[in-house]
Amino acid sequence: MQQLTVCELFAGVGGFRLGLENTEKFRVIWSNQWEPSTKKQHASLVYEARFGARNHSNVSIEDVPTSEIPDHDMLVGGFPCQDYSVATTLKNSKGLIGKKGVLWWSIHRILSEKINKPKYLLLENVDRLLKSPSSQRGRDFALMLKSLSDLGYAIEWRVINAADYGMPQRRRRVFFLGYHKSTAIYQALKSSNANNWIEKKGVLSSAFPINTIAQNSSHFNLEGDLVTLSDSFNTTKGISPFLNSGVCINGEVSTVKTSPSYDGDITVLSNILENGSASSELFISEEDLPKWEYLKGAKKEMRKTKEGFEYNYSEGSMVFPDAVNQPSRTIITGEGGKSPSRFKHVVSTKKGLRRLSPIELERLNMFPDDHTKLEGISDAKRAFFMGNALVVGVVDKIGDALVKKIKKLEA
Structure with missing residues (x-):
């Protein structure tokens, strides 16, 4: 045809x-x-x-x-x-x-x-x-x-x-x-x-x-x-x-x-990771680690609205770091950037805990490596693309x- x-x-x-x-x-x-x-x-x-x-x-x-x-x-x-x-x-x-x-x-x-x-x-x-x-x-x-x-x-x-x-x-x-x-x-x-x-x-x-x-x-x-x-x-x-x-x-x-x-083959998170070639900027510093642990962890606490109203807030814990022996969680548009986040992926490597690279995010959506790499396009923007992609x-x-x-x- x-x-x-x-x-x-x-x-x-x-x-x-x-x-x-x-x-x-x-x-x-x-x-x-x-x-x-x-x-x-x-x-x-x-x-x-x-x-x-x-x-x-x-x-x-x-x-x-x-x-x-x-x-x-x-x-x-x-x-x-x-x-x-x-x-x-x-x-x-x-x-x-x-x-x-x-x-x-x-x-x-x-x-x-x-x-x-x-x-x-x-x-x-x-x-x-x-x-x-x-x-x-x-x-x-x-x-x-x-x-x-x-x-x-x-x-x-x-x-x-x-x-x-x-x-x-x-x-x-x-x-x-x-x-x-x-x-x-x-x-x-x-x-x-x-x-x-x-x-x-x-x-x-x-x-x-x-x-x-x-x-x-x-x-x-x-x-x-x-x-x-x-x-x-x-x-x-x-x-x-x-x-x-x-x-x-x-x-x-x-x-x-x-x-x-x-009942066919399964690709898991570990299969798509860059081995040793991920940028040093992706690694979580000891200084930032407590913030990540807090955001990923379970919470039961009092919070206050801008208007001063107090309320009970609770949420369960996230797996931290992410399990690499199964498919990844869904990529979100806010996956990029250094700031600690409850929803960003974090993996454990020999060099320490780190976020996912743009290439790894592309692989999770089965795009070619560096498909989104272009002069003037930040890593955060590349992550945003993958959060929006199929x-x-x-x-x-x-x-x-x-x-x-x-x-x-x-x-």
Whole structure:
């Protein structure tokens, strides 16, 4: 089959691109990266340094006309977690308008306005998307499924923890794949039993095998228009109806609780450590060690707010230093910098306790060594990139499984 052309939104430093182009069946032909909170566009600079500036856009996607985005086979992106509620509707052909600044609606706008719509979607977000907002659990995901369904896409989703499949970091994210009604996969899903697709026949179950917990499943319809759904979905403040795996087609949702099934090789934290070559700046001084021990330790103490209100504060202890015989904890955006922190990783070495290096953080997300190294980019900024990134190996496996499914159904 020919290479599938890809449009990469919210590109960061190119995790989707690395994962998809590893399979050699995908080619990114247009990308967009814009960081609204910073004057210098560091992530975009790294992206251009690694992949070239040609066909790369560094302006807010909200300001990019759909006509400037080339037609593509697949749209991918890890979009920001925001309030996705519907603000208003128009009576003209544009239909729905979400709140300005909420970038999900930029994806929706592109898909709405494209005459030649992408055949496939691969989108990623934090797993709490399935439960947000707290006032209407699951509403945000319901809006996405319904809006994509209205645009002619079937969706399958799964919450995937990379470490459950042998990868070096415990990082849980929801991935959802969309198939346009013009594709063979859409027709195959439409004619399949939903639970059978989730468990065995789907792309995600092929990439990441599962065990299903059949008694924990549900089926329901997303009814009404998006405004009605936004206002009325799960207003009882009950738990979210969305379980960690599922499909949606024509507004009909089937969702099942699943658990991973994997017996292959496992990469642990010790496997990715630099042996002896880590910078001396990463080591924790004896002077700072008590601060680290306090922040990592259990606490039961009185604290006072700025207003003078006293309250009891307690929290459990963190493993300190981090266990190196298992996959790492999730990388956070504040991983860089010397200041003591409860959440930064610390490992024990022959030379003493130290923080993780930029290369080690890249390895935990399965990026090439020094992918984010660039003149003018600090180690703290490199750590920030990895805190925002995805695990490349997850995208690699999904892309490979998608290609195999397309070949099988279109042979």
